Amino acid sequence: MTHPASFTKYLQDRLAGKNGILHYHALNGAANPVEVASVAGKALLAAPVDVAFVGIGENGHLAFNDPPADFETREPYIIVSLDEQCRRQQTGEGWFADLSEVPKQAISMSINQILTAKNIIAVVP
Numbered sequence: 001m002t003h004p005a006s007f008t009k010y011l012q013d014r015l016a017g018k019n020g021i022l023h024y025h026a027l028n029g030a031a032n033p034v035e036v037a038s039v040a041g042k043a044l045l046a047a048p049v050d051v052a053f054v055g056i057g058e059n060g061h062l063a064f065n066d067p068p069a070d071f072e073t074r075e076p077y078i079i080v081s082l083d084e085q086c087r088r089q090q091t092g093e094g095w096f097a098d099l100s101e102v103p104k105q106a107i108s109m110s111i112n113q114i115l116t117a118k119n120i121i122a123v124v125p
Contacts, residue, residue: 015053027107033079037107041076044113052109052117056124058089064108076113081105 008026016024025040054063062069064080082090087102096102114120 021051027077029103029107033105033107037075037077037079040107044076049113049117051119051121052114053121053123054109054114056122057086059083059085061086062111062122063114064106065111069111071111073110074112075110077107078110079105080108 011024011026015021025043027036027040029036056062057064057066060067064082064086065078066080066083066086070078082102082104084099087099087104090096090102091099
């Protein structure tokens with residue numbers, strides 16, 4: 001099982017390190033989500049995004065933008081509430097040992113921010 005604390009290492013080992021990606025923004029899910037979203041949002045607005053790697057979930061969510069997603073916000077990152085189905089998916093994929101460990105909120109790149117990337121790669125397990 002991959003624990004959330006090691007998710008950045010997981011991405012580094014399996015994605016960034018193998019593909020020569022030198023600059024990326026990893027979000028600290030253990031820190032204050034409002035502060036993390038603000039700092040990451042400012043960094044994203046400072047330079048264009050070459051590639052956005054986004055996931056599509058079992059319920060059709062795109063980067064935790066659950067249907068119906070917010071297509072209006074211009075904030076780069078948003079804090080979203082995760083419903084039980086989405087939280088169960090996190091345990092089913094092995095990111096958490098059981099439902100009680102899965103946070104009820106997450107930080108997600110907004111739909112409008114995703115659409116500003118020069119390239120978008122969707123990961124669909």
